[in-house]
Amino acid sequence: MNRPIRLAINGYGRIGRCVLRALLESSYRDAFRVVAINEPAADIPAMAYLTRFDSTHGVFPGSVEEGEGVLYINGQPIAVSHARLPQEAGWAAHDIDILLECSGRFGTRGQLQAFLDAGCPRVLVSHPANSALDVDYTVVPGINDQGLTGRERLVSNASCTTNAIVPVLHELGQAFGVEHAFLTTLHSVMNDQPMIDGYHHTDLRRTRSAMQSIVPVSTGLAQGVERLLPGLTGKVQAKAIRVPILNVSAIDMMLTLSHNASAEDINALMQSASQRHPALIAYSDRPHASVDFNHDPHSAIIDGSQTRSNGRGIANVFVWFDNEWGFANRMLDAACTWSQRLHPRADVLAADLSVGA
Template structure:
């Protein structure tokens, strides 16, 4: 498991293989020439024995892809926007200091900081039909852990907020059990520390405007939840290797 968060190219994967590893799983979005990119719970069934160098995408991709799939399968998504509200990360400064990105020169504990994100590209990697139909922005906030994702999508079929919540709640209890969770408790970010799910839908924040615009809030422990998916994907890779 390459959990540096830095490497994700086939070249780096091959270096691990040359050093004796049988298979490589990156905890980071990889280059397009990797054998596979997996969001566990959505496409791990596509893994094959010959897949040696694999990416587990990112914590935010693992969080939002299952929810997008559920909404698209049920209502037909036409377009969408995503805002990730992410806890501070290792590439930010403790105090104001140099960084090539001027916004990241500012102290992580003092500001809400807009940053670049490739989440929209990650979405279209799994759903090519959404090319140029999804946009994403990201902000870093001065908390230690847990991320919230604000998802807005326009859909083809008319729907009500309670119907959206029922769909997501049933998925959490059924096909996506262990991957997606659902809550209507009045929780805040710290309450999701060490939650093993990829995504926790906050049903209290679901809104529908004009019958076709859905907005929902999804939480994830971007460390612990994603670490669980790394282990799940590792087991899936081992299972197909010895099948």
């Protein structure tokens, strides 16, 4: 057996911790090993505590121990640093294959290049780059992950919303054609919002209490969709609304289709997609609430009970997704595919995520 692919995590917040935990709860756990974590805002006791106990995903089903400059997760040592700049974290000492950049603080090529210069051979970014030119590739598993060659050094994993909606739009476009899509994201609160009103953000809406109001915010989802599905360029509009829940989000899709499709036609397509790509898309027509999808690893769960159509090309589709857990699993899928390109004989288990194959 080949040695495990060596991963490091920069930024041990919501996504960083979910990625580590998703790895240890997945079939990838023997293929990857997290060898280093850099977290500038917390000390090791706090990191250990929030690994053990998570208000959203529950108690960690394993062991977490603290050491001097190290966390022991299920007995495996992970070196810990607290650097604020990439060049201060000592990455070169850990023989890293891929760094997972989960802090959300670095979006330009110049900022990300600092990780390469500091000894990280490749960086997988947990958010969209500022522009397509700031990374070598933007990947959405199941859509274009087969385009990874292994020559890339900077790769973006797009956003949780892009990962949720692009596979669905791809399926609908292949079957019925999409003339226009208006996407409204209902997103759980995020850490750029305060618990009580405060001078917290230049966007004045985000100065308001996250848990007391529904808050409209800006979104780059339309650009993210068009970047991955260029055939939809100029056909997508989007808005986002933060809602006062801790986790699980939804996207309400209003569509103009090229070919008429009934609600039954659309649901049949989505059921078929969930059977063809069970790791990526799920389908249900039961009466759901958002909490039903907490800790769900799929990119998208189609709520068939909410599908609507006027039979004349106008349709409405509703998509649930766990914006933390689903996205963390997609980061692992992307790292898996990238690793296979780097080490074709590596013992990495690949999920069959391909949509439209």
